[in-house]
Amino acid sequence: MPTSLPIPDHIALLAAQARQNRLTKPTGSLGMLEDIACRFAAWQQREIPQLPHAAITVFAADHGVTAEGVSAYPSAVTAEMVKNFAAGGAAICVLARQHNARLEVVDVGVASTLPPLGEHVVDAKVMTGTHNLAVQAAMSREQAQDALEAGRAAARRAIDAGATLLIAGDMGIGNTTASAALICHFCALPAATVVGRGTGVDDAGVQLKARVVEAALARLTQDTESLTVLAEVGGLEIAAMAGFYLEGARLGMPSLVDGFIAAAAALVAQALEPDCTLWLMASHRSQETGHLAALAHLGLIPLVDFRLRLGEGSGAALVLPLIASAILLHGEMATFDSAGVSDKA
Template identity: 65%
Template sequence: MDTLTPLLPILRPDLAVFDAARARQNQLTKPPGSLGVLEDVACRFAAWQRRVKPEALKPAITVFAADHGVAEDGVSAFPQAVTAEMVKNFAAGGAAICVLARANGARLEVVDVGVASELDPALPIVHAKVAKGSANLAREAALTEVQLTAALEAGAAAARRAIDAGAKLLVAGDMGIANTTPSAALICAYTGLNIDVVVGRGTGVDDAGLARKRVAVAAGLARVAGRNLSASQTLAELGGLEIAAIAGFYLEGARLGVPSLVDGFIATAAALAACRINPGLADWLLASHVSQETGHALAIQALGLAPLVDLKMRLGEGSGAAVCLPLIAQAIALHNEMATFLEAGVSDGL
């Protein structure tokens, strides 16, 4: 039993509806299986929505922003002030995820869950700051239990807002200078993978910066080694406020019967944490892309998922997931709107 977070019930997707959707796919005017992964995606949405013909995609993107104490160890190519500056850019509509949200007709919300700087209360974002960043995971617990609980709830509240607004698919994005370091630490802790295959260059650190990241991750892992921590306690020790919020976002979405499309390295670390907290979440996740960040492909495998695309991206913000939205929308449209052999009067001899 996880000691910090309640294991709220997560229902399984409707497997009978999945089978019925698969049967429909096999009656559409095409050779069975010829649409490949698109068929699987459509059937999964049918099972999630409990409808043989799922409703059209209604995506909602939430970007969670926070800072990290481990930034003081020189693990990022950018100064910590960039986190707040990018939040302002999100609010002004100028970031990549803003463009992608508009292009896909997706609801976009930005949540300050732990930016170190004070942000203007008039900014059109959700002000849900738990703390001014995390502590340095290399030296002490990144989050207190109180902070972890508050961050998980901030993410859950964001999921509820999105679903109340009609979302049928959730996408979590991240913004936080140095956040690939806690993400790498979490992935190593949850999977047992070696630091050298997980810790990457993040925003583009040089060899010296990469070495500092590996030292920081190693220090954090050594600090918690042998302590028999629960999944939530591991998240508090090695994670960050936006990572915890994303975990809460995924968990609440699944509890309410809405799947999440997982973005890149940070989002996948959060998904791993959330699945360790409540393994039932795994049935409600879809991997979007494989990031160029070292270790991301291995982390996706640890979730038992396979990415839809590999576009050599490593931006974060939810951008890799957002570029997959048209693909998913088309998978659902094909499933719903193609004629069956009987409807088209075509001989079923394929």
Template identity: 40%
Template sequence: MIHISPVDRSLSAALQEKIDQKTKPPGSLGRLEEIALQAGLIQQTLKPVITKPTIAIFAGDHGIAEKGLVNPYPQAVTAQMVYNFLRGGAAINVLCKQLQIELIIVDAGVNHDFPSHAMLNDRKIAYGTHNYLHEPAMSHDQCRKAMEAGAEIVQYIQQQGCNTIGFGEMGIGNTASASLLMSCFTGLPIAECTGAGTGSTHQQILQKTVLLQEALNRHGIPTDAETVLATFGGFEIAMLCGAILQAAALGMMVVIDGFIVTAALMAAQRMQPAVTDYCIFSHCSHEKGHRLMLEHLQVNALLQLDMRLGEGTGAAMAMPVIQCAAAFMEHMASFADAQVSNRTS
């Protein structure tokens, strides 16, 4: 098991002094100052930098989605969207190109065989999970292999020079898994955790809620995070969990996307509570339940854009804000440098 130590806060006073000595009223850069402080603490320096920002998307299929029980789109859309990522046609491709963010796609367990592609990392555990209405989604061995694969991918990305990584996902049916994980980790009723996902109607949401309650009734609420992941998760969610843990263990800044990625983070946080010290929560998704997740974790999202696409799009949108926080620490003049009078009291 990866061990994550809490961030060393011994530089807090020096970092805050540097922030306060910039040519501005104290606190006037708002959340940028908070991010700059966090970046300095994670990197243990008064001069934090963002190098080779990267988004990693993990894709996987879910057994419950095969017959459209919880999803308005067919399961085949997962593979079709992976091809869209590889062709550069998805929203995340556009944002990453515009913002000069590296993008990596990972096949965690899509029900399809892809030809080799420079952007695609094949770490397929199986051709989708089992249907958790009838049996656990995966075995404990599969869950551990998925987490290990996620960790290995992050190690590789870090070795390429990245110190700030965001995560995304693709998987028809994965909001249902995330809802189950949320209910298990927060204790909230499944109805409060279940939303529209890829665009379910009101009637479809009601049906989805009933089926997810049936799954909870069948399996109960597991007492440990790994069993929660194995019982209700997806291969992409388990890989995300392992990737988040490894990124934090390597001292990277971890940019969390929306509902599904936050569900993976909740599993990681249950395993290693200090992981959230390294996380920036990019946005509050418009997906029902995400705001309650953030409240449970006692964290604040950076952006509020009413997005709920997934793919890492919220994480991508937060990257330039994080870069600006590091930039003002490096390039903004202090009162002494600029020969500007500071407050007298």
């Protein structure tokens, strides 16, 4: 079936690769930096890409599965962290300021009612947190669709504001459990190989999370329709992130995939529209168990490994200088001809 999404420009990609081979360096010596520059060339449809303008959107929601004791922190932290984002005190706020990146926070399912927190906190609440996925569907298919659309709308806002590179972040106590369930399903992996420590649970907590994930997965088969999978074991912020990636791809805009939760959202997006992965780049390898397996299923290779497991879009924001270096090297290095340097024989 033909894709409904645009495809990165192959002619621009070939031109960028040819330029890399003319730069004053041994062929391939800049490694993944060459790949980064060439991918941006294809995305931007130009041999020499421009530096991207990043926009970061953090999606926040609560999870009913926290009733099972799967998190080291109480659900109240989700709303408290949204207020912290609004006040500029979270890690992603610091990184957004560093890179002069637009930052928006979207409440798609925080359990409590938040007071007005300023223009950069958007109320797109679908429901006040998901149901407990251990015992029932986390949400209805209609609610999953609404959360996907909240993410799509956020991507459009970011692009309308001038973004040329999208970053989705997450905030939701309990969301590593939902993410693990999604990764297990879409990658056909057992819970024991995917479930990790999340917010810092001990060994007993990891075992408990694995049992919860197994109980949720028992309601599914490999033939279960993807939207139903998302509704059964997903999260509202995960659905919104998937919608964010899908809309970015539809509009020909690349996204940086952050960590474990972001990878789960990307798997949802891939299941709904496989070619969306052509517009995704993995920023880093998370410490969370199962993250590499998720990236492998997406066909993505992480750029760095800083042993992160924070979320919020922090890992993606951290690689923005690396991307800038790759693009500047591609555009500003001399070629063998322009520098009068002898090429290899």
